[in-house]
Each structure stands twice: as structure tokens, then as C-alpha cells.
Amino acid sequence: MGKILIGMSLILVLGYLIVLSYVGIDSEIGAINCPLYSYTGLECAGCGSQRAFLHLLSFEYREAFLQNPILFILLPYLILGFVFFYFKRVWSMLPERLGIVLFSSKAAFVVLFILILWTIVRNI
Amino acid sequence: MKRFFYSDGENQFGPFTIEELKEKPIKPDTLIWYQGLEEWTAASDAALIKEELGFVKKPVVELSDEELEQQMQEMIPASIPESKLDGHFKKMPYPWLVESILLTIFCCQPLGIVAIIYAAQVESKFTKGDYEGAKKASDNAALFTKIGLFLTAGFVLFYFIIALGAGM
Structure with a gap:
């Protein structure tokens, strides 16, 4: 039951991203607005990452960077993490110690710190 | 009692006593961690255990391609079946x-x-x-x-x- 629910949710979210990448960023039926931003006017650490992601899909690095620069740090990290946790055989081409250090508790707290700092900085 | 952990390249395992660790598929390049170590360290470099496990630096020898291939084979970590993980040590x-x-x-x-x-x-x-x-x-x-x-x-x-x- 849980797995079906997770699967369906993933399909919905991915489907949404695919539709969004087809209709484009400026379309009337485009992106879902963040309720947190609508109500508080505060920008989260990830605010603009949907738009940045769409710009990246069309190789517009400058626009993507302006929307949300933190993706340029976190996306490579997340891709490495995805390989480390899900494709161990691929990771074995890289130094094993690197993976343990990159995805250790200390590293996770560094990421957390960066995210919170970025949230504060962008709202000042 | 010191607790030891090792990584087989896929997962980290532990805690073990030194006696238990000796029975695990530890190779000289297997990463080991125990309290006191700054970071994960190759077994042959970990001061506390390298002698216990018998990892002494061998002199460098020229190896033929076949021997090299064989050594590479031996270095691939043995995978541990899920069923062996119900003991008191965990993934x-x-x-x-x-x-x-x-x-x-x-x-x-x-x-x-x-x-x-x-x-x-x-x-x-x-x-x-x-x-x-x-x-x-x-x-x-x-x-x-x-x-x-x-x-x-x-x-x-x-x-x-x-x-x-x-x-x-």
C-alpha cells in the first residue's frame, strides 16, 4: 500500500515536471505557486528552483543561476549522492572514502547550514 | 571495549569486537573506523588493527598482467547476503x-x-x-x-x- 502510494505520488510529480517542461515557464497554466511564498512573502532556500530547473533544461545557465544559484552547488551533490546510494557499482570507480565523507553526518549538517544561511541571506 | 566498523564498498557494518572483525572479509584496502580514528582508514594503515589482521607492507614486486588481474579479482569485496545480517551486528x-x-x-x-x-x-x-x-x-x-x-x-x-x- 505504502509503495503504491509512493509510486503514484512520484508519477504525479514527475508527470507535472514533464508537462511543465513542455508548456514552458511563461505559460498561463504554468507553475504551481508556492503557498508559503504566497502567504508570507518569504523565499525558501529552494525558491526559484522550479524555474531554474526549467532554464537548465533549455541550457540557459545564466537565467538558471539568477533564479536560484544554490542549485549549482546542490544539484551536482545530489547527483553524486544518488549514484552513491543507489548505484554502488558505478560509485566503485570513485574512491570509496570520498563517498563516506561526502554523505556523512558532518557533511549533512554542512548542507543544512548552507541551506539555512541561504534562506536568511536571500530574505534580508 | 573498542568497537570496530568496516565498509565493504556498499554498506557500513558494525559494531564488532576485534575478534569478530578478524572473521570478516577485511582486505588491506578495506575501510575501517573505530573511535579514535579521525576518518575512515584503510585496514593496512589503521594502527590498532593492522598487526592483529596481519597486514604488513610487502615489498613492491613487478607483477605480470595475469597476477595483476588475479589481485584485482581478490580486491573486489565479497558481498554479504542479507540473511547474515540478523546477528547482533547491523547494516x-x-x-x-x-x-x-x-x-x-x-x-x-x-x-x-x-x-x-x-x-x-x-x-x-x-x-x-x-x-x-x-x-x-x-x-x-x-x-x-x-x-x-x-x-x-x-x-x-x-x-x-x-x-x-x-x-x-
Whole structure:
């Protein structure tokens, strides 16, 4: 039951991203607005990452960077993490110690710190 | 009693006593950790155990291609079947780190931050020998990540229905 629910949710979210990448960023039926931003006017650490992601899909690095620069740090990290946790055989081409250090508790707290700092900085 | 951990290239295992560690498939380049070590260290470099495990530096010898190939084969870590993991030593619980960061930057920061805080505790608790704590942190990280995912999906569904209604 849980797995079906997770699967369906993933399909919905991915489907949404695919539709969004087809209709484009400026379309009337485009992106879902963040309720947190609508109500508080505060920008989260990830605010603009949907738009940045769409710009990246069309190789517009400058626009993507302006929307949300933190993706340029976190996306490579997340891709490495995805390989480390899900494709161990691929990771074995890289130094094993690197993976343990990159995805250790200390590293996770560094990421957390960066995210919170970025949230504060962008709202000042 | 010192606790020892090792990594087989896929997962981290522990805690072991030195006697238990000797029975594990430890190679000179297997990464080892115990309290007192700054970071994960190759078994042949870990001061406390290299002699216990009999890893003494061999003189460099020229190897033929065949011998080299054979050594490479031996270096591939033996995988441990899931069934052997029910003993008192355990595999590190999955930390949900990638998922919780994804959730934070692409959807719901408040939920995502909570998930990352839990995710960040898994490895440190596990290497301190607190398996229960690590398991709990992992479960909580999973819970918050899943709530975030369901919320996102629900939102997409809701938005889709509204958009359909407006378009008709």
C-alpha cells in the first residue's frame, strides 16, 4: 500500500515536471505557486528552483543561476549522492572514502547550514 | 571495549569486537573506523588493527598482467547476503539524505529541514554504536520525506483538477 502510494505520488510529480517542461515557464497554466511564498512573502532556500530547473533544461545557465544559484552547488551533490546510494557499482570507480565523507553526518549538517544561511541571506 | 566498523564498498557494518572483525572479509584496502580514528582508514594503515589482521607492507614486486588481474579479482569485496545480517551486528540504516535535500529545495522547506536534521543523525549515531538511535532517525527522516512527497503530489493533483475546471 505504502509503495503504491509512493509510486503514484512520484508519477504525479514527475508527470507535472514533464508537462511543465513542455508548456514552458511563461505559460498561463504554468507553475504551481508556492503557498508559503504566497502567504508570507518569504523565499525558501529552494525558491526559484522550479524555474531554474526549467532554464537548465533549455541550457540557459545564466537565467538558471539568477533564479536560484544554490542549485549549482546542490544539484551536482545530489547527483553524486544518488549514484552513491543507489548505484554502488558505478560509485566503485570513485574512491570509496570520498563517498563516506561526502554523505556523512558532518557533511549533512554542512548542507543544512548552507541551506539555512541561504534562506536568511536571500530574505534580508 | 573498542568497537570496530568496516565498509565493504556498499554498506557500513558494525559494531564488532576485534575478534569478530578478524572473521570478516577485511582486505588491506578495506575501510575501517573505530573511535579514535579521525576518518575512515584503510585496514593496512589503521594502527590498532593492522598487526592483529596481519597486514604488513610487502615489498613492491613487478607483477605480470595475469597476477595483476588475479589481485584485482581478490580486491573486489565479497558481498554479504542479507540473511547474515540478523546477528547482533547491523547494516547502517538508509539515511534518506538525498531525498530530504530534494524535498527541501524543490518543495517544502519546513518539512525538508526536519527531514535533513534526522537524516544527518543516522551515520553519526550508527558509528557511535547507537543502532536503535540511527534506526529511529532513519525512520523519522523517511516519514517526513514521505509526508512531503504526498503533500506535493496532493497539491499537483489539486492544481490539475482546478486547471481542468478552468479550461473546460
